[in-house]
Amino acid sequence: MSQYHPLSLDEAVALAQSIPGHFREDAELSVREIGDGNLNLVFHVTDEADGKGLIIKQALPYAKVVGESWPLSLDRARIEREALQIQHAYAPDLVPAVYSYDDELAITVMEDLSDHTIMRKGLIEGQEYPLFAKHIGRFMASTLFYTSDLGMNQQEKKLRVAQFINPDLCKITEDLIFEDPYRDSPNNNFSEDIRQDAEALWHDDELRLEIALLREKFLTHAEALLHGDLHTGSIFATPDSTKVIDPEFAYYGPMGFDIGAVIANLLLNYAAQPGWSLSLEELQARRGRLLQMVESVWRHFESNFRELWNRDVVDVTARTAGYQDMYVQKILRDTIGFAGAKMIRRIVGLSHVADIDTIEDAALQRQAKQAALQIGTALVRRGRFASSIEEIAAIAKQAAKEEQVTL
Numbered sequence: 001m002s003q004y005h006p007l008s009l010d011e012a013v014a015l016a017q018s019i020p021g022h023f024r025e026d027a028e029l030s031v032r033e034i035g036d037g038n039l040n041l042v043f044h045v046t047d048e049a050d051g052k053g054l055i056i057k058q059a060l061p062y063a064k065v066v067g068e069s070w071p072l073s074l075d076r077a078r079i080e081r082e083a084l085q086i087q088h089a090y091a092p093d094l095v096p097a098v099y100s101y102d103d104e105l106a107i108t109v110m111e112d113l114s115d116h117t118i119m120r121k122g123l124i125e126g127q128e129y130p131l132f133a134k135h136i137g138r139f140m141a142s143t144l145f146y147t148s149d150l151g152m153n154q155q156e157k158k159l160r161v162a163q164f165i166n167p168d169l170c171k172i173t174e175d176l177i178f179e180d181p182y183r184d185s186p187n188n189n190f191s192e193d194i195r196q197d198a199e200a201l202w203h204d205d206e207l208r209l210e211i212a213l214l215r216e217k218f219l220t221h222a223e224a225l226l227h228g229d230l231h232t233g234s235i236f237a238t239p240d241s242t243k244v245i246d247p248e249f250a251y252y253g254p255m256g257f258d259i260g261a262v263i264a265n266l267l268l269n270y271a272a273q274p275g276w277s278l279s280l281e282e283l284q285a286r287r288g289r290l291l292q293m294v295e296s297v298w299r300h301f302e303s304n305f306r307e308l309w310n311r312d313v314v315d316v317t318a319r320t321a322g323y324q325d326m327y328v329q330k331i332l333r334d335t336i337g338f339a340g341a342k343m344i345r346r347i348v349g350l351s352h353v354a355d356i357d358t359i360e361d362a363a364l365q366r367q368a369k370q371a372a373l374q375i376g377t378a379l380v381r382r383g384r385f386a387s388s389i390e391e392i393a394a395i396a397k398q399a400a401k402e403e404q405v406t407l
Ligand code: SR1
Pocket: 038, 039, 063, 065, 172, 173, 176, 229, 351
């Protein structure tokens, strides 16, 4: 019979104390359950006298955000832990170390990152992250390249695909990102003041065709081991350091889905900025930085990815002249399309972002939602035909130009 049960606080302390060499034997440990995500319990165990800590993450057998009526496989804890270990191997400075795990209890014990801040919170507060684009570009290039047919043996890759079959979590993405926002679904969650904008999505056949094509890629293009949920709430950051957490949505999918997630979340913050900036100068400065980050994320990804390809590609056919350029262009187009889809879902779909939903002024909040929808829909339409990352900034600036509410 399964030993699975949600850990009590005392059990979390006992487990933390059992990790060899981490805490002093006579340490007085404190524990808090700090999980504020949609799906899991997260225990933060600390020895305050020594300044040491660790994190115990435990999957629940259902989606916490909805309740027990939405069951979810506990195997996602194994998937998350194995993805963390692989990503840590390729980018050790950008991913927390795993200290221990128990697959039956769906537990992963990992490095404490409480000296970092969740990046979404930092961006809302106007924090600058000058090294973020460089870090995340390298993270995505190395994890995506080395887990793809370009960077690993193709037969071993097929076994990896099987190792990361993640049906429950993929279904969340398939429904919440690619299906619900484009029909009158009971899962949708939008404010009445944007009903007209939401309903317009349900009747926009051109947009829905692009979404169907993106969904097909998500369903069928097993290019690389994705993080699968790479938004700014899955990133801990300081101005000097970046740590990517929470890859429970990991599976083999199209590379542009991860890059698009990062860019979408920078642009959601861009759309939200009139609700957070205190002056026009601050608004322009923050938005300027965000658009620079968007371009820089792509440029760091691209240059790292090409460098790895030129140095370490294992597939001889991939050295065919012209192939690398076509491959990179495909990733760029996917990135732009997926970024758009990921913006739209955060306005109309079940799960939203604090950047927008915690804006207090109702008119500014509504404007932010409309700007995000305008940028998101334009990106989805542009994706398949794009030829440069600069097209994103042009789209975002156009939305800003059309804003009505001033500071
Ligand atoms: C029911 S889970 C809702 C969302 O939270 C996660 O972070 C994913 O983005 C998912 O779509």
